Amino acid sequence: MPPIADRVTSLPPYLFSIFQQKKKELEARGVDVIDLGIGAPDLPTPSFIINRLVAEVQKPDNHIYSSYNGCKEFRQAVADFYKKTYHVELDPDTEVLALIGSKEGIAHMAMTVLNPGDTALIPDPGYPVYRSAVHLAGGKPAYLPLDANNGYQPEFHKVPADVRDAASVMFLNYPSNPTAATVDVSTFDQAIDFARKHKLAFLHDAAYSAVTFDGYQAPSVLQSRGAKEVAVEFGSLSKSFNMTGWRIGYVVGNKELVKALSIVKSNTDTSQFLPIQKAGATALRSDFSAVKENVSIYEKRMTIMLDALRNIGIEVSKPKGTFFIWAPVPEGFTSASFVEKVLEEAGVILTPGIAFGPSGDNYFRISLSVDTKRLQEAADRMKVWNPKES
CATH class of the missing domain: 3.40.640.10 (Type I PLP-dependent aspartate aminotransferase-like (Major domain))
Structure with a gap:
């Protein structure tokens, strides 16, 4: 095996690359995966x-x-x-x-x-x-x-x-x-x-x-x-x-x-x-009207997901920026265990808060990077954590 620098071998794998690998494995098993993990816009370049x-x-x-x-x-x-x-x-x-x-x-x-x-x-x-x-x-x-x-x-x-x-x-x-x-x-x-x-x-x-x-x-x-x-x-x-x-x-x-x-x-x-x-x-140099259109779309998506989260007992206030929702993990879970459950049982990729530092472990992140229909479907699937809402 050729020598690899310690700075590389001691670096933890990039979290989102791990999720993409898990996504491929699930899709190979025939699972329809909805990816709300990585912060990549799905909208087209103007x-x-x-x-x-x-x-x-x-x-x-x-x-x-x-x-x-x-x-x-x-x-x-x-x-x-x-x-x-x-x-x-x-x-x-x-x-x-x-x-x-x-x-x-x-x-x-x-x-x-x-x-x-x-x-x-x-x-x-x-x-x-x-x-x-x-x-x-x-x-x-x-x-x-x-x-x-x-x-x-x-x-x-x-x-x-x-x-x-x-x-x-x-x-x-x-x-x-x-x-x-x-x-x-x-x-x-x-x-x-x-x-x-x-x-x-x-x-x-x-x-x-x-x-x-x-x-x-x-x-x-x-x-x-x-x-x-x-x-x-x-x-x-x-x-x-x-x-x-x-x-x-x-x-x-x-x-x-x-x-x-x-x-x-x-x-x-x-x-x-x-x-x-x-x-x-x-x-x-543009008038940023294209950006405003994007923001309007994200705002609609955010409303859908915030309402859906509240309906399954997860309270989150509407943020003023980004296309992310930072939500508290339900009681009885760590961020990793909650995200793992939702991925395995609902086919929805979320990001555990622990990935962003120790104080993030009580939270998970949602990226509003799919259209409203898929976002609503993801929210419906996420009810797996709460049998009363399933």
């Missing part, structure tokens, strides 16, 4: 974006390597989007970097800011990639507590002094995956103050910033005073414009962090295919 891609693919000049930091049109479109949406000025040449999806950027940024043995504060519960990215970079992940009773806002005072003093980087994510929690700018003000005081790089993942409900607009961390001194923000077109497979995103903010990440990326990739970047620019 046609105006596809049309721009097709037009640009026809041009031979676009078949060359992109510049390492992404094409100017895309970076300018990101800067214009921040100016229009958040009234934040960005220099497209020094404060914006194109990414091959924000997940890639987050993983490479961990490598950029962490030396072996350095500590990184990651939200608990939080997106599992933060932990794995820190692990692969040789760092030590430490949990930043998020409490449901506090709206899943960071509780910096609960970070032990020795952990806080050892940390060099902090991750946050709002609207939150998995909890769907949302915040206002004051939360970012506190986070910026904490990062400045303790000399941390602050990495904010804003992948779901455009998927919001009831008039709520998710703020940008760059709206906070002093944010550019310590922070960068990762954005993605995956969730807003249904462009998951296109792999296009960006990072904006602190010049030094952006430049350092560009050095890492220039030694590992050559940015994204130019027609995809240009189609992404077209998306960001």
Whole structure:
């Protein structure tokens, strides 16, 4: 057997790949599986974006390597989007970097800011990639507590002094995956103050910033005073414009962090295919009516699932953002045992909260990534946990 690095062999398998394998096994047995696990939009990419891609693919000049930091049109479109949406000025040449999806950027940024043995504060519960990215970079992940009773806002005072003093980087994510929690700018003000005081790089993942409900607009961390001194923000077109497979995103903010990440990326990739970047620019320069249509669909789906959950005794308040529902596990179950029961007996894939950190074990996550008919069917099948409702 060829040698494999310890950093790889010691890394737990990616949870969602495990579920996809279980899905294949069940389908091979003839089970009709409804997948509410992975956060991948099922809606189509808007046609105006596809049309721009097709037009640009026809041009031979676009078949060359992109510049390492992404094409100017895309970076300018990101800067214009921040100016229009958040009234934040960005220099497209020094404060914006194109990414091959924000997940890639987050993983490479961990490598950029962490030396072996350095500590990184990651939200608990939080997106599992933060932990794995820190692990692969040789760092030590430490949990930043998020409490449901506090709206899943960071509780910096609960970070032990020795952990806080050892940390060099902090991750946050709002609207939150998995909890769907949302915040206002004051939360970012506190986070910026904490990062400045303790000399941390602050990495904010804003992948779901455009998927919001009831008039709520998710703020940008760059709206906070002093944010550019310590922070960068990762954005993605995956969730807003249904462009998951296109792999296009960006990072904006602190010049030094952006430049350092560009050095890492220039030694590992050559940015994204130019027609995809240009189609992404077209998306960001649009009126976002396509995003609003998506949000309207997710809101209808959310209403169906929230009503169905209440009917089987699981109470959940409607979130203001993301297309996730973060629901409490029924009494007598752990998140893993509940999800396992629903998968084996109902053929519905959910995500156990323990996958997102220790404090998630009393919850499970639902992704609203199927149409309303299938969503209702999934909700009906989930009654297996409660014989009174079956």
